[in-house]
Structure formats: structure tokens, C-alpha cells
Amino acid sequence: MPSICLLFHVNKPRWLKHYTFFDIDHDHVYEDSERNIENLNTSAEKCYLPANRIMLDLIKRYKGDFRVAFSITGVLLDQLEKYRVDVLESFKRLADTGCVEFVGETYYHSLAYLYSVREFREQVMLHGKKIKTLFGQTPRTLRHTELIYNSALAKYAEKMGYHVIVAEGADKILGWRSPNYVYRPSGCKTLKLLLRNHRLSDDIAFHFSDPKWSEHPFAADKYANWIQSMNDTGDVINLFMNYETFGEHQADETGILDFLRRLPREILAHPDFRFQTPLEIAGNCTPADELDVDDYISWADAERDLEARLGNALQKDAIAALYSMESKVRRRKEAIFLHTWRMLQASDHFFYMRTKGLADGDVHKQSNPYGSPYDAYINYMNIIDDFSGYLGKKEVRN
Amino acid sequence: MRILMFGWEFPPHVSGGLGTACFGITKALVALGHRISFVVPGWPGEDFPSHVELISAPAIPMRAENIDAPDIFSGLQIRLINSALRPYLNDGQYEKQRRQSDLPLDEKDWMEKEVSRVFRASGPYGPDLIAEVMRYARAAGVIAADQSFDVIHAHDWMTVFAGLYAKEASGKPLVLHIHSLEFDRSGENVNQDIFYLERCGMVLCDHVIAVSNYTKNLIIKHYGIDPDKISVVHNAVSRREAPRVYHWEKDPDKKVVLFLGRITFQKGPDYFVDAAARVLKEFPEITFVMAGAGDMMSRMIERVAELHIGGNFHFTGFLQAAEVERIFSMSDMYVMPSVSEPFGISSLEAMVYDVPVIISRQSGAAEILDHVLKVDFWDVDEIANKIIAILRHPSLAEEIVERSREQLRSVHWEKAAEKIVAVYRLMLH
Numbered sequence: 001m002p003s004i005c006l007l008f009h010v011n012k013p014r015w016l017k018h019y020t021f022f023d024i025d026h027d028h029v030y031e032d033s034e035r036n037i038e039n040l041n042t043s044a045e046k047c048y049l050p051a052n053r054i055m056l057d058l059i060k061r062y063k064g065d066f067r068v069a070f071s072i073t074g075v076l077l078d079q080l081e082k083y084r085v086d087v088l089e090s091f092k093r094l095a096d097t098g099c100v101e102f103v104g105e106t107y108y109h110s111l112a113y114l115y116s117v118r119e120f121r122e123q124v125m126l127h128g129k130k131i132k133t134l135f136g137q138t139p140r141t142l143r144h145t146e147l148i149y150n151s152a153l154a155k156y157a158e159k160m161g162y163h164v165i166v167a168e169g170a171d172k173i174l175g176w177r178s179p180n181y182v183y184r185p186s187g188c189k190t191l192k193l194l195l196r197n198h199r200l201s202d203d204i205a206f207h208f209s210d211p212k213w214s215e216h217p218f219a220a221d222k223y224a225n226w227i228q229s230m231n232d233t234g235d236v237i238n239l240f241m242n243y244e245t246f247g248e249h250q251a252d253e254t255g256i257l258d259f260l261r262r263l264p265r266e267i268l269a270h271p272d273f274r275f276q277t278p279l280e281i282a283g284n285c286t287p288a289d290e291l292d293v294d295d296y297i298s299w300a301d302a303e304r305d306l307e308a309r310l311g312n313a314l315q316k317d318a319i320a321a322l323y324s325m326e327s328k329v330r331r332r333k334e335a336i337f338l339h340t341w342r343m344l345q346a347s348d349h350f351f352y353m354r355t356k357g358l359a360d361g362d363v364h365k366q367s368n369p370y371g372s373p374y375d376a377y378i379n380y381m382n383i384i385d386d387f388s389g390y391l392g393k394k395e396v397r398n
Numbered sequence: 399m400r401i402l403m404f405g406w407e408f409p410p411h412v413s414g415g416l417g418t419a420c421f422g423i424t425k426a427l428v429a430l431g432h433r434i435s436f437v438v439p440g441w442p443g444e445d446f447p448s449h450v451e452l453i454s455a456p457a458i459p460m461r462a463e464n465i466d467a468p469d470i471f472s473g474l475q476i477r478l479i480n481s482a483l484r485p486y487l488n489d490g491q492y493e494k495q496r497r498q499s500d501l502p503l504d505e506k507d508w509m510e511k512e513v514s515r516v517f518r519a520s521g522p523y524g525p526d527l528i529a530e531v532m533r534y535a536r537a538a539g540v541i542a543a544d545q546s547f548d549v550i551h552a553h554d555w556m557t558v559f560a561g562l563y564a565k566e567a568s569g570k571p572l573v574l575h576i577h578s579l580e581f582d583r584s585g586e587n588v589n590q591d592i593f594y595l596e597r598c599g600m601v602l603c604d605h606v607i608a609v610s611n612y613t614k615n616l617i618i619k620h621y622g623i624d625p626d627k628i629s630v631v632h633n634a635v636s637r638r639e640a641p642r643v644y645h646w647e648k649d650p651d652k653k654v655v656l657f658l659g660r661i662t663f664q665k666g667p668d669y670f671v672d673a674a675a676r677v678l679k680e681f682p683e684i685t686f687v688m689a690g691a692g693d694m695m696s697r698m699i700e701r702v703a704e705l706h707i708g709g710n711f712h713f714t715g716f717l718q719a720a721e722v723e724r725i726f727s728m729s730d731m732y733v734m735p736s737v738s739e740p741f742g743i744s745s746l747e748a749m750v751y752d753v754p755v756i757i758s759r760q761s762g763a764a765e766i767l768d769h770v771l772k773v774d775f776w777d778v779d780e781i782a783n784k785i786i787a788i789l790r791h792p793s794l795a796e797e798i799v800e801r802s803r804e805q806l807r808s809v810h811w812e813k814a815a816e817k818i819v820a821v822y823r824l825m826l827h
Contacts, residue, residue, distance in 0.1 A: 020783035021680070313793040355769065355801050374771050377794060378787040 074107030104139030180234025535559030610762020
């Protein structure tokens with residue numbers, strides 16, 4: 001009896017303002033707050049509110065047969081608390097149904113695990129606390145930023161008490177195997193691994209509104225047929241994607257919200273299928289095999305590696321400069337410094353610096369504050385420079 | 399296909415991007431198997447490269463014995479028309495050259511009539527230069543009458559009448575290739591005669607080729623030409639065949655920031671000087687070089703003195719090809735802050751020399767280059783910010799250079815030539 005596992009990632013990159021060399025030592029405010037509120041409002045109106053309304057309707061209508069999981073970054077939750085309580089309330093109402101799982105991740109949409117395990121741990125715990133406070137759950141499933149994964153991370157997640165970890169169902173780690181089973185990360189005793197079915201996920205997240213796609217126009221019944229034809233070929237179909245897919249990356253006019261509204265009915269029409277959250281699936285399924293993954297994988301690009309964020313000299317230079325400040329930041333023992341440093345860790349800053357392989361970057365293009373990767377790097381490095389100098393100053397005037 | 403082509407300049411007599419572009423285009427067209435007669439104004443005795451020899455000398459067009467030069471490369475024939483026309487002359491310079499050259503003026507009468515009919519005798523180029531354009535055009539008619547060809551291809555305003563005469567004489571289609579507009583060169587102080595000539599050419603020709611979308615949009619906006627009549631063919635750059643001779647000269651402790659181009663309103667030299675002053679305040683050890691000549695040069699020298707940055711700011715004057723190669727090799731970055739740049743081939747040339755490039759968004763090259771830094775020409779702080787970024791972050795320069803090399807592989811004249819041939823075929827279908 002295959003399950004459908006929906007996991008929506010919810011995050012709104014916080015843009016930095018235009019910051020030149022001549023601002024260094026004069027201006028210690030780095031974010032473009034006005035623009036960020038504007039972007040948040042756009043997502044709230046186009047996606048979060050209407051999509052959450054649909055989720056709530058579906059949960060009520062199917063009385064527990066429709067279930068869904070969210071991974072919401074801490075920084076987004078902060079923004080919602082501050083500027084869009086209505087959206088936060090709608091997530092809380094979803095939490096109250098008992099049909100929604102909230103998944104753990106870094107608070108600041110960070111790549112910290114790759115540079116500082118201590119920082120990673122602190123951020124994940126901070127995020128867990130936030131989820132507990134707002135939604136009354138303690139996350140037991142871990143999703144690393146950009147679905148970055150390897151076996152060592154899995155071991156660490158198990159040590160931290162997680163029951164499930166999610167990753168990209170990359171062909172290069174699966175080989176002949178199917179992403180539609182639960183796996184056991186090598187070296188782990190209890191942790192279970194769920195792998196994103198990238199083909200079926202991307203059909204919704206990328207291809208849905210593409211008029212050049214051979215399946216266009218795409219309806220929920222067609223999609224449900226594909227999924228139902230996979231009966232007997234697995235235990236779970238993991239559909240992981242950005243929540244902003246619904247109504248923002250793909251506008252309402254494309255029919256994407258309607259698709260979301262209809263899909264559960266079409267899928268549940270087949271009695272063998274049901275929706276479950278990652279934790280429920282892990283509880284019900286035994287691992288089909290052990291998976292050993294040495295090199296990091298992620299959900300980015302055709303290569304599914306770290307190239308999109310940490311591939312070129314600019315990205316490596318920038319992130320090295322950032323993490324080299326860790327001990328200095330911690331010695332300062334001031335919340336404002338720690339917060340600023342963490343804010344600068346957001347994976348998006350490095351994504352904007354990518355200089356090649358722009359093929360699947362189209363979705364992100366519309367939400368990129370920079371004209372070029374070089375502009376992104378120059379802006380970021382100027383800010384890093386100022387922050388570094390600011391850290392060294394004795395008195396802080398806010 | 400046989401192409402009758404009209405230009406202003408051809409290497410080695412190059413004062414701007416036009417000659418470079420004509421060289422690249424003709425070479426690629428010939429490589430594709432087409433044959434070209436290239437008609438260019440010039441003086442007998444002017445030294446073309448040794449592999450070009452003048453066969454006969456012209457007097458004036460109406461009784462022209464045309465000069466045929468042997469092939470520069472097989473398939474291209476250069477024909478000189480005795481004329482003082484040079485692409486970027488102003489009237490004063492033209493007068494000087496004309497006197498020096500004993501240009502016979504027997505045809506002056508009909509020209510005067512024709513010119514006064516069409517043009518007001520005023521503006522920076524003056525009636526004599528315009529008259530010279532007409533004379534060149536008459537010669538074109540003569541050449542067109544005794545040549546056989548399939549299509550006429552004319553480059554920029556000075557060859558408009560030549561193209562039109564040739565079209566009239568032969569009945570063959572005329573393609574007008576716009577490398578630069580009066581709007582680019584003169585900003586708001588447009589010379590109405592030149593503007594009229596450009597518009598006249600674009601209205602009467604069969605198809606327009608623009609070197610960028612930027613130029614295409616100017617043509618639509620200011621000249622009212624039907625967008626469907628305009629095709630965009632971006633310029634390219636020739637690979638250097640010789641190995642880098644001067645590479646070793648780069649001194650890592652002495653950073654050089656280069657401006658190279660005509661020192662005129664169009665190229666934005668004043669923004670470069672102001673940005674240099676901004677950078678030198680923070681990094682007093684940097685060297686700025688302004689290479690080229692032009693009517694704003696003395697003003698720029700004064701401005702540099704006013705800003706007290708003369709110690710770090712050098713003017714080279716006009717540079718010959720070998721010196722251009724040398725200055726690119728010595729430079730750590732190239733800045734092209736053009737106010738209005740139809741394309742800007744020099745940015746591609748800088749890339750060939752592994753020099754990181756900062757160009758204005760108001761340029762055609764910006765449309766096709768992903769691995770350059772782009773600025774608005776008026777944003778002096780941002781130009782300075784980007785110059786400083788390249789100076790301070792070696793990984794930035796390295797990444798730009800590496801990706802530029804990759805991108806340059808897909809920027810070549812063969813691609814441009816193929817698009818041009820597609821335009822020809824459209825005319826001949």
C-alpha cells in the first residue's frame with residue numbers, strides 16, 4: 001500500500017541591500033528590510049494564505065486521509081511573527097489538525113554543517129525550540145538545507161535524536177534502486193532515510209506551467225494516473241518541493257492551485273493509496289536496503305552536488321571568510337552579532353554567486369536581487385568586511 | 399554569393415571598432431565561401447599591409463579608374479576610392495586632410511547643388527565632408543555598374559549614399575549595417591544632416607542590420623523604422639594567433655586600470671576620471687591609464703589636474719595596434735563607461751587578453767556578456783566600487799577571467815557571418 005509523502009519547504013530569502021565599498025565602516029545595517037517585507041507580502045498573498053486554506057480544506061474533507069509535512073525556516077517564522085501574523089495563524093490552524101508534521105532544519109537556512117558542526121547543531125536546536133513553541137511539536141525528521149546529505153550527516157542526525165532524514169533521490173546514489181522505498185543510512189541503527197522522487201516532484205515544481213513540456217497542459221487526474229500506475233513498485237512516493245511553487249513560482253493563472261486542490265481526490269480514488277507524513281512512513285516501513293553515501297548530494301542542478309552554492313572560487317572565498325569569523329563572533333557574546341553572522345549564512349547568498357549551470361536556475365531568477373553573480377559577491381564581501389571591522393569595535397551603538 | 403560592400407576603414411587604418419568589425423565580418427564571410435568586393439575611401443600611397451598592393455589609382459569617381467587591391471585573403475578584394483573620408487573626422491580635420499592631399503575638385507559644382515538640396519550647410523561635419531560623402535557615393539555607382547554581384551552591404555552613415563547609388567545602378571538589394579548612430583556619437587546635440595542621412599538610408603534600404611538590441615531599439619525609437627526590417631547581429635572578436643608576448647610585464651604590485659577608446663562624449667571618459675579620483679582616495683598606489691585621443695582629451699587632462707591625481711593618471715594619446723596589445727597585456731582591468739555604445743568590441747578584445755572588464759549597461763556588448771561587471775555609466779560610486787572589488791579580491795578577477803575564456807569560445811565572427819548570410823537570403827529568396 002504505497003503512501004504519498006508531501007513535504008513542502010517554506011523559506012523567503014532575505015535580501016541584502018546594495019552595499020558598496022564606501023559604505024564600509026559607515027553603515028552596519030545589511031538587509032533591505034523594505035524589500036524583504038514586500039517580498040514576504042507577495043508570498044503571503046500569492047502562496048501562503050491561499051495554499052494554506054486549500055491544505056486546511058483538504059485535511060477537513062478527507063478526515064485524516066490527507067496529511068502533509070512542512071519545513072519552515074526559523075527566519076521565515078520570525079518574519080511572519082513580526083509582519084504577517086495572519087499567515088502564522090494559518091500554519092497554527094494546520095498544526096492543530098494533527099495531520100501536519102513540522103520538520104527540523106537549520107534556523108537560518110544555513111550550510112553550517114559543512115563548515116561548523118557546532119553551529120549546525122545550535123541552529124537545528126534553536127529551530128526545534130521555535131517549532132515546539134509555535135506548533136507544539138518537536139521535530140523528529142531532519143531536512144538539511146538544499147537537501148544536502150551524506151552518511152556522516154545521517155549518523156550525526158541519529159545521534160541528535162532524529163528518527164528520519166530526507167534527501168534527494170539522486171540517480172548516482174541509487175543506481176538501479178528506486179527512490180520509492182525507505183532506506184537505512186549506512187552506519188545508522190534506527191534512522192530512516194526518505195528519498196525525493198525528483199521526476200514526479202519536478203513535474204509539479206518545474207514542468208507544470210512550461211508550455212514546451214510534452215505533457216502540457218497538465219491535469220491532476222493525469223498525474224494521479226502516473227502515481228497509481230506505480231502501485232506495487234514501492235512503499236512511498238516522496239514529493240518534496242518549495243511551497244512557493246503553488247501560486248508564486250507558478251502563478252495561480254497556470255492552474256497550479258487548482259491542481260493542488262484536486263490532486264488528493266484523484267489519488268485517493270484508488271483505495272491502495274494514502275497520504276502520510278515522513279515520521280508516519282518511517283514508523284510503518286522497514287528499510288529495503290542500506291545506502292552508503294560518501295560524497296555530498298543535494299537537490300540542485302543535474303549533477304545533484306554542491307556546485308550551485310559552493311562550486312566556484314567566489315562562493316568558496318565568501319563562505320570561508322564568513323566562517324573564519326566564528327570564534328570572534330562567539331567571543332563577543334552579543335545576540336546582535338550572532339544573529340547578523342547567522343543571517344549572513346543563508347544558502348541563498350551563495351546561490352546568487354553561481355557562475356555556471358544556470359539551466360534550472362530559471363525558477364530562482366525572478367527572485368534574485370542581483371544582476372550578476374559578480375555583483376552578488378562584491379556586495380556580500382563588502383558587508384563581510386564591514387561586519388568584521390564592526391566585530392572588532394569595543395562599543396556598539398545600536 | 400557575391401557581395402559588394404562599402405566601408406569607411408579597413409585594417410591597418412583603424413580608428414574605431416568599425417574597421418575591426420569589417421575585417422572580422424569579411425574574413426568570416428569569405429571563409430563561408432562568399433566573395434566580396436570591399437570599397438573603401440583611401441589615398442593612393444597609403445600603406446596597406448604588404449600583402450595588399452594597389453593596382454590602379456583613381457582620380458575622382460565620375461571618371462574613376464578604380465583602384466583594385468589584390469586579395470588580403472582569398473575571396474576578398476579591396477577597392478580604394480580616392481577620398482579623404484575617415485569615419486570619425488570632424489570638419490576641421492577633413493579640411494586639413496583635403497588640402498594636404500590635393501584632392502581634385504572638378505566635380506564640385508554638381509555636388510554643391512545636390513548637397514544644398516539635401517543638407518543645410520552647417521553642423522560639425524560641415525558641407526565639405528557631406529559633399530565628400532556624395533562624391534564617394536557617385537564612385538559607388540560607377541563601380542556598381544561594372545561589377546556583378548548579388549547583394550550590396552553598406553556600413554554606417556558615410557556609405558549610405560554609396561549603397562543607394564549602387565542599388566539604383568544595379569537593382570540589387572541593399573543591406574545597411576548600423577555600427578553606430580548619430581545619437582550615440584553626439585548625444586542630445588545631434589547633427590540633423592547626419593541624422594537625416596542615416597534615416598534616409600534605413601528607410602530606402604531593403605534591410606537593416608543593427609549590432610545590438612540596444613542599437614535596434616534606438617533605431618526604432620529615434621528613426622521610426624519598422625522593427626521587422628531590423629535584424630540584430632552582434633559583433634565578435636578575432637582570436638589572437640600570436641602567443642601573448644607581453645604577459646610577463648604585469649607587475650603584481652602595480653595595478654593598472656585602463657580606459658581605451660576615443661576620448662569623446664560618447665565614451666564617457668569623464669566618468670572614468672571621476673571614478674579614478676574616488677578609488678585613488680582609498681588606494682593611492684593604483685595607476686590609471688587613459689589610452690586614445692579625441693576632442694575631450696584636453697578637458698580630461700585639466701580635470702585630472704584639478705583633482706590632483708596626475709601622479710597616478712596617464713594619457714597615452716592614440717595607440718597603434720601593437721601598442722594596444724601591449725597596454726591590454728599590462729592592465730589589470732578594462733573600464734568602458736560609454737554613455738551610449740552600440741556594441742563596444744574593445745571589451746571583447748580586453749577579454750581576449752584575460753583582462754577583467756567593467757562595462758556600462760548602456761552598451762550592446764552587455765547584452766551578450768555574462769562575465770563582465772556591469773554599471774550605469776553615470777554611477778561613479780558604483781564604477782569605483784567595482785574597480786576596488788577587482789583590486790581587492792583576486793578570486794573575483796580569476797573567476798571572471800576563467801568564465802570569460804569559456805564564453806569567448808562561443809563568440810566568433812563565423813556566427814555573425816552566418817546571421818548576415820541569413821539576412822542576404824531573406825532579401826534574395
